[in-house]
Amino acid sequence: MSVPVMRPRLPDAEAILPYLRQIDAARWYSNDGPLVQRLSSRIAAHFSVAEDEVALVANGTVGLTLGLRATGAAAGGRCLVPAWSFSATAHAILGAGLVPYFLDVEPTSWSLTPQIARQALADGVSEVAAVMPVMPFGRPLDLAAWDAFSDETGIPVVVDAAAGFDSLMPAQGPTVLSLHATKAFGVGEGGVVICRDANYVGDVRRLANFGFTADRQSAVPATNAKMSEYTGAVGLARFDTWPTVRDTSRALAKRYIAAAANFADIQFMPGYGDWATSTCVAMLGERGAAAAAHCLAQNGIESRRWWGDGCYQQPAFADCQSGPLPMTEMLSAVALGLPFYPELDDVTINRVLETVCVAGEG
Numbered sequence: 001m002s003v004p005v006m007r008p009r010l011p012d013a014e015a016i017l018p019y020l021r022q023i024d025a026a027r028w029y030s031n032d033g034p035l036v037q038r039l040s041s042r043i044a045a046h047f048s049v050a051e052d053e054v055a056l057v058a059n060g061t062v063g064l065t066l067g068l069r070a071t072g073a074a075a076g077g078r079c080l081v082p083a084w085s086f087s088a089t090a091h092a093i094l095g096a097g098l099v100p101y102f103l104d105v106e107p108t109s110w111s112l113t114p115q116i117a118r119q120a121l122a123d124g125v126s127e128v129a130a131v132m133p134v135m136p137f138g139r140p141l142d143l144a145a146w147d148a149f150s151d152e153t154g155i156p157v158v159v160d161a162a163a164g165f166d167s168l169m170p171a172q173g174p175t176v177l178s179l180h181a182t183k184a185f186g187v188g189e190g191g192v193v194i195c196r197d198a199n200y201v202g203d204v205r206r207l208a209n210f211g212f213t214a215d216r217q218s219a220v221p222a223t224n225a226k227m228s229e230y231t232g233a234v235g236l237a238r239f240d241t242w243p244t245v246r247d248t249s250r251a252l253a254k255r256y257i258a259a260a261a262n263f264a265d266i267q268f269m270p271g272y273g274d275w276a277t278s279t280c281v282a283m284l285g286e287r288g289a290a291a292a293a294h295c296l297a298q299n300g301i302e303s304r305r306w307w308g309d310g311c312y313q314q315p316a317f318a319d320c321q322s323g324p325l326p327m328t329e330m331l332s333a334v335a336l337g338l339p340f341y342p343e344l345d346d347v348t349i350n351r352v353l354e355t356v357c358v359a360g361e362g
């Protein structure tokens, strides 16, 4: 493919080296070492929360699983989740011993809203032990409204904010970020759990460290999901260049929006370009995502239906129940991830958009 859909760029070796030398000097490689502690402090400052309100873990998926576990949601219960998400969301729910129940998303925000979840409860969806809304491709959610939902219903809410490093504004309840290489703030593999309840965050940290109490007793069934010092090194180097990475990403998204204005019926989610992103998911209207992807491929341009037909369609979740999903079906038919990487120039953006339009004519 001459135009890839993504070219992640993590901090280079030169930028990471000073931190690696600190690891050599300290000879501390994991288990809440000094670099992970510093990264955690920087992330807390970035999100304006206290240091004990942040837990760093091995990846976003395990962060979601442990985030659900720490709510105390009883195993076997249902977890309401948008069908329009990546399969990691539903895997995390199963990993916490809960059963995904897929709901539709609201058309403009592409997300599960408290209103949709309330309607599902009113319609008789029973044994709901938790809810996991998703910030689609980093788009912010009304987190205060989810706090209110949780207070009112007593049902814990853990937000999958995977791509939300630049858009998340934490409210009270738990939110989980991914630091995967394909995210705007990528470190390779990593996850962040943020919650204004330090006791909850302490529970997440324990669940990520064999369930150990202070005297190394495994108090509850748990796992090892700690972040290593090497990931801490990449994370600190990422912070050093973050303002440039963030601005480049936002500017590229805005260049896509400006270029698409010259082509009929190519749309982006409202707010796209206001936060740093690593993806460009366009809605291609009548053309359809599959036809456009085919035409792009024939012209040497890679694209990706990032969430395929929606995670509810993945074979792994075939036994799980769903509500009616017309919006998810519509989005999965028209949404396509177009090439997005820092070096993408305007000539190539126009070539991508022109090729998409040719698909519509065919």
Ligand SMILES: Cc1ncc(COP(=O)(O)O)c(C=O)c1O
Pocket (backbone or CB within 6 Å): 059, 060, 061, 062, 085, 086, 088, 089, 134, 160, 162, 163, 177, 178, 179, 180, 189, 190, 191
């Ligand atoms: C919506 C969503 N949830 C969860 C995840 C999982 O994060 P990770 O890859 O860090 O496990 C991703 C990652 O791509 C994601 O896009």
